Amino acid sequence: MALEERLGTGMIMSGQPCACPKPHPGMLLSAASRLQIDLQQSYMVSDRWRDIDCRKRADCKTIFIDWGYAENLQGAPDHVVSDLAAATAVVLG
Secondary structure, X not given: OOXXXXXXXXXXXXXXXXXXXXXXXXXXXXXXXXXXXOHHHOEEEEOOHHHHHHHHHHOOEEEEEOOOOOOOOOOOOOEEEOXXXXXXXXXXX
């Protein structure tokens, strides 16, 4: 089965109202349900506030990659790092 089918992206792109656009957690919750992912044991790695807020609503951990540009975070991430290698180190412990 294609990943697109497993995640139900047809539902997202069909024009039907949904809680999918970030910071709403609809896409994360749908993927977690369909793929049996434990969001409390998962990380969202991002450089945008919408993703950090999305994680709060989906109850997963966040790693914010701070590239040094003006990104006004609405909420505090669990970790702040300077690059993807540092984010990987956080995930791997």
